[in-house]
Amino acid sequence: MWYYDKKLQHPVNIKKGDLRMAKCIAAQLGGPDGELGASLRYLSQRYSMPTGKSRALFTDIGTEELAHVEMISTMMYQLMKDATIDDIIAAGLAPYYTQHGKAVYPVDASGVPFTAAYFQSQEDPITNIYENMAAEQKARSTYERLIHLADDPDIIEPLKFLRQREVVHFQRFGEALQDVSFNRMSPKYH
Amino acid sequence: MRTYNDHRQKMLLDIQKVDFMLVDLNLFLDTHPNCAEAIAEHNKLAEISCKLRDAYEKQHGPLMAKTWDQSECNWAWVENPWPWDVQ
Numbered sequence: 001m002w003y004y005d006k007k008l009q010h011p012v013n014i015k016k017g018d019l020r021m022a023k024c025i026a027a028q029l030g031g032p033d034g035e036l037g038a039s040l041r042y043l044s045q046r047y048s049m050p051t052g053k054s055r056a057l058f059t060d061i062g063t064e065e066l067a068h069v070e071m072i073s074t075m076m077y078q079l080m081k082d083a084t085i086d087d088i089i090a091a092g093l094a095p096y097y098t099q100h101g102k103a104v105y106p107v108d109a110s111g112v113p114f115t116a117a118y119f120q121s122q123e124d125p126i127t128n129i130y131e132n133m134a135a136e137q138k139a140r141s142t143y144e145r146l147i148h149l150a151d152d153p154d155i156i157e158p159l160k161f162l163r164q165r166e167v168v169h170f171q172r173f174g175e176a177l178q179d180v181s182f183n184r185m186s187p188k189y190h
Numbered sequence: 191m192r193t194y195n196d197h198r199q200k201m202l203l204d205i206q207k208v209d210f211m212l213v214d215l216n217l218f219l220d221t222h223p224n225c226a227e228a229i230a231e232h233n234k235l236a237e238i239s240c241k242l243r244d245a246y247e248k249q250h251g252p253l254m255a256k257t258w259d260q261s262e263c264n265w266a267w268v269e270n271p272w273p274w275d276v277q
């Protein structure tokens with residue numbers, strides 16, 4: 001089960017709306033390497049993990065990714081909330097506005113809705129860990145491009161925090177790979 | 191709308207900092223569960239977090255619905271701001 005903590009993992013206070021950045025940052029909400037996919041990936045895979053360490057890690061990173069979904073959603077909300085119709089049309093967001101208004105909905109940077117097809121969950125734990133390490137690298141690269149695109153420090157600062165978390169998660173999954181590989185070499189598999 | 195409160199923000203930021211260190215240590219301990227140094231650090235920070243959260247909740251309402259202060263007569267959980275409001 002889960003409890004909700006009424007705070008963000010890291011502050012997000014964007015004072016100036018920016019639809020161009022909202023559109024790009026959507027990639028990390030509903031895109032192929034986004035936080036929603038990351039959370040669902042680890043929380044689905046955890047049932048196939050063989051060791052206590054890897055079960056704990058998948059549960060805890062999957063949970064942290066939910067906190068990142070909340071941060072990214074908050075960024076989307078704050079970037080869009082004061083936009084005028086003219087701003088929306090100029091940013092090319094008229095189709096999004098037609099379907100959602102200024103609500104937060106998980107799409108990628110091109111407006112394609114989120115799908116579970118962005119991630120896998122397999123029985124083989126090693127297969128899962130390699131997918132996750134690649135996923136963390138892809139998310140890190142996406143954050144770096146978002147940081148290059150942004151000019152407002154209120155946007156850049158939380159993006160840098162989220163980028164750094166991808167680096168840490170990659171490191172921890174690497175350690176889980178060692179743990180699970182060692183476990184596989186134990187007699188019960190041979 | 192409520193008026194935003196600098197003191198509340200400062201208290202919340204202190205909690206966010208400590209709780210973040212706890213999340214990060216939690217992940218480290220998942221793959222290094224026998225690291226005595228990290229466990230000691232975790233225990234120390236967990237105690238600080240508890241105190242900070244208690245103090246915050248007494249003044250600014252619950253951080254979790256279950257940490258409800260029974261002496262209150264309204265359900266303060268519903269009070270703004272929510273985390274996505276610009277603070």
Ligand SMILES: [Fe+2]
Pocket residue numbers: 038065136139165166169
């Ligand atoms: Fe991650």
